[in-house]
Amino acid sequence: SRDEATAERREFMRHYVEKIFTGGEDLDQEEKARFGELCSSENGKGREWFARYVSAQRCNSKCVSEQTFYRLMQSFALVLFECHQMDDFSPAKNLMTMCFTYYYVGKTHALPSEAKEKPMGSIDSYLKSANSWLAEKKDIAERLLKNTSAKTENVKGFFGGLETKLKGPTTKKSDEGEDKPKEKLKKTVSVQSPEEEKKGEKIYLYMHLKQQPIWHNLRFWNAAFFDAVHCERRKRSPTTRGNTGEEEEKREKWCHMTQEERDDSLRFNENITFGQLGTFIHNMLAFGLNKKLCSDFLKKQATIGNLDEEQYKLLSDHIEQMAAE
Secondary structure (H helix, E strand, O other): OHHHHHHHHHHHHHHHHHHHHHOOOOOOHHHHHHHHHHHOOOOOHHHHHHHHHHHHHHHOOOEOOHHHHHHHHHHHHHHHHHHHHHOOHHHHHHHHHHHOOOEEEEOHHHOOHHHHOOOOOOHHHHHHHHHHHHHHHHHHHHHHOOOOOOOOOOHHHHOOOHHHHHHOOOOOOOOOOOOOHHHHHHHHOOOOOHHHHHHOEEEEHHHHOOOOHHHHOHHHHHHHHHHHHHHHHHHHOOOOOOOOOHHHHHHHHHHOOOHHHHHHHHHHHHHHHHHHHHHHHHHHHHOOOOHHHHHHHHHHHHHHOOOOHHHHHHHHHHHHHHHHO
16 A cells, blocks of 8 residues: 555665664665665655655764765655755754764864865854854844843843754753754764864764755845744744644634734744754855855844844954855
8 A cells, every 4th residue: 555655665775774773784786776766756755754864864963974974865865856956944953053063083183175176164163153253243243132121031041052052061961853944953063072072073964065056045044034033933932832723712812912012022023033044054054155145144134034234244254254264
């Protein structure tokens, strides 16, 4: 039956991803061909399953063996290419986050030349600039994250979270949801231990996947950003229940809100947009995207998200600074 065939394909993908991560056993040509076939199907299920199973492996370890790293790199390249061909942005959004998640510890000079041609080569320099920028702008950022009367937000929660990561060990969150691009970036950008530093540098997937055409498609970034903001709002909003009457409930709540509560709600959404934009622009620049593309993206999203002039200028200056570096 159709359901059985779907279950079988899904099981194949789960097993395939497991093999990528466990290493040892080689992936034979037949499996690779089947993987390619599933990932190029029009219904997109294969790509969705791949992204989901790869994402689920984070709970085991984000540091992988070199063999696993190169298997991931090849699989990502194929799936991202198919996502680009099919305009299938949802799995690509999750894989984009995973590009900043999985790494192996090695020597930078082992990277092929195309991975080093852009000045954004090292995750350390990427984080260093992100961190110094955040430290330098922290006061402004805190001021720009407009206070709501509920006083529920803080600058670190909304703003990329890069600086907290660099300061030291983090407490593990039990909640490892699927669609959490910003939260995931927060968790994965961690400080190297002295032992790791002796062994070499962390080499992340994004360093090898900059050439993927999907990163140069502004429609992908707009769709991924919309999705990320939506997920963040659902996650942070105390009113969301995940039920079918959610929209009606929200409309009803809005009708009964005081002006102060409405202002709060709008500020809350602006803060989410501001924080997510900081994270997204960082990722775009890390993929080596040109300044114009990043600026066009910022301009569009800042208008949609109703950012004020000062917030816009802060992010715009950041693009200039990173592009210059």
